[in-house]
Amino acid sequence: MSKFTLSNTVTTLQPSGIRKFFDLAASMDNVISLGVGEPDFVTPWNVREASIYSLETGHTAYTSNAGLFELRDEVSRYFSKKFDVHYDPNEELIITVGASQGIDIALRTILNPGDEVIVIDPCFVSYAPLVSLAGGVPVHLATTGEEEFKINLQALKKKITPKTKAILLCNPNNPTGTLLEKELLEDLAIFVKKHNLIVISDEIYAELVYDGEYTSFAKIDGMRDHTILISGFSKTFAMTGWRLGIVAAPSEIISHMLKVHQYAIMCAPTMSQHAAVEALRNGEHDVEAMRRSYMQRRNYLVSSLQENGLSCHLPGGAFYVFPSIQNTGLTSEEFAEQLLLKERVAVVPGNVFGDCGEGFIRCSYATSLEQLIEATKRIGRFLQTLPTFQPVNLTKIESK
Template sequence: MRNPIAKKITRVRPSGIRKFFDIASEMDDVISLGVGEPDFDTPWRIREEGIFSLERGRTFYTSNAGLQELRDEICRYLDRKIHVSYDPKKETMVTVGGSEAIDVALRCMLDPGDEVMIPQPCYVSYVPCTIMADGVPVIVELKNENEFKLTVEDMEKKVTDRTKILVMPFPNNPTGSIMTREDLEPVAEFVKKHDLYVISDEIYSELSYKGEHVSIASLPGMRERTIVINGFSKGFAMTGWRLGYCCGPEEILSQMIKLHQFAIMCAPTNSQYAAVEGLRSCEDDVEEMRRAYNQRRRYLMHEFERMGLKCFEPYGAFYVFPSIREFGMSSDEFATRLLKEERVAVVPGSAFGECGEGFLRISYAYSLEDLKAALGRLEHFIQRLRKEQERD
């Protein structure tokens, strides 16, 4: 029989994150610090509006681009938060999570052979989505000594005549790294110099702990070159509602809406009504969650320093990315032993790209009680490893 599978899908490896959750699900007494999902419930006013929309029978399709009321609120929100104005009718689209926006943007912007510069470590979807859009992923390694920030020096080594898009994944998953205005300005000049476009994934923009989040789209000459992607999963604790959005130049958004129309039709209607309420009245709830995450972040950094585990201080998202290179084993081996010997699940840094080798992603989207218990087990584990090294 003819092979039914497209070659490009066989080139895509499954996510390296799932392995540890599959193992952990079959074990007792496991504390998981691996999931990138808020431990908070969706704010009640958002849930209530979602329920109310169903009670009123709002179960119909919205327009392909999304509920107009929601697009209006998204644009007001971005104007307040990142100081960039968009036309809610022509430059805004509501998607099924931020992940759909990434996929659709790449498929609409890439011709076969076009190159996409992807800073790593990073979210696991950028490389597969580039491959499935017939593009060529070009990895730009982010370095621990630079706090995993993107630099022009690193990009200059990778840019070619085929480069078309730069992915900007900040605040970063898995490292928690952020880019300040001073960091972004030379990147913006590089983008303009090489006539590139930017896909700026800002899904963690509400979770920044060192001043206001800065979008590269807000820099001079960058609005017309940038697709801003965001959503409600992380900042508003709405992962299961599957709602994201993107804003950018009409020339690009019109094509993205066309593809979204044929592939998806529209995002879930009751989720859209719920999100309107979130943008209008839940910024205090978002800030309360941000403060709680920041408290956990500071606790983890204090504990890592106390136990001698090296980790640069991250100022975004809800992840820390400690180095485990001192123990002379791979990230995968360390994470596997930690799970089996101490019942703590974390994600090896290598799941986010080869340059994540030697690190772990630890999520602090968990209660302080769980974090304290897990770090007690982690400390016991690394003390045992250090004793083993002394004996060797």
């Protein structure tokens, strides 16, 4: 037993539920992983070459705390072109060490002890812990498979208290892939304005949208001043290991976020920032090729899971599907563990993303189509061994 008294907030945090299955899968042979939320594409060569060139020419010193101005200027242009949202590269942007760090400094900047943040479940595993680490109180708003995991505004209203400070939003969503359309965001905006809330809008998957057009929450009328927009390079440009994120917000918020960033981090890696400049300038073709590949995989995976007798809505974005396994008689953890042990397929139990994720699993299609074909064969074989499995009537499955 340690003789030291540690932080109660930290010692009561639960480790990431995703890691348990990743670690188990890593110790086994012949495993197909549908668990990792990471592109299977290698960072495009021209982006890697830009980083190598920056090293060869001696760009190894710190950048400014907010990041290379050249990169912030490109981000500003990119946001204007792609999403029609406009941010001053001098005063309204920070380059962070991944999108997760952006969320962390956003929460640490806006929260006082006891402030409440509404977290839309199912959600990425770090959201609630980051709220707690910043001294806030996460308030969970459940969504349902019947509504394709979209926000129910009537349920949201019931979560508001005098202590509510912010809403933490992910669109498209991890783990469900759900895309929130403009009409729903406009309704949410009325609610946000009425209660004078801040929305931390995690839009890391904004480029990976397959049905309809993407709308940034900051683009909704009147919401730019209420929004801290989080983005990054990991998913869109297959740059997970480069650790680069983006925060965009009004200058009066960014100026304070920058203080937290400079004391905790100093700046994002210099060579990664030079690579990101090249990605923004000349990466559009590669991004579109990856997006088309993901869409093909999404369509195959959803169709195959449905043919195997699992209910699964067609997600509008990201690279995840979130099928129900309630008709198997197993809990999410039981299903994931048995599937891994018996058929060597790794998925993530839905309950690690919030209580309302129980009865679902997350499958990532950021892996090759060949791997997905083999994985769904194994899943189908596994389902047939379950005595309590009741296949969904395919005629009742609703898909777009």
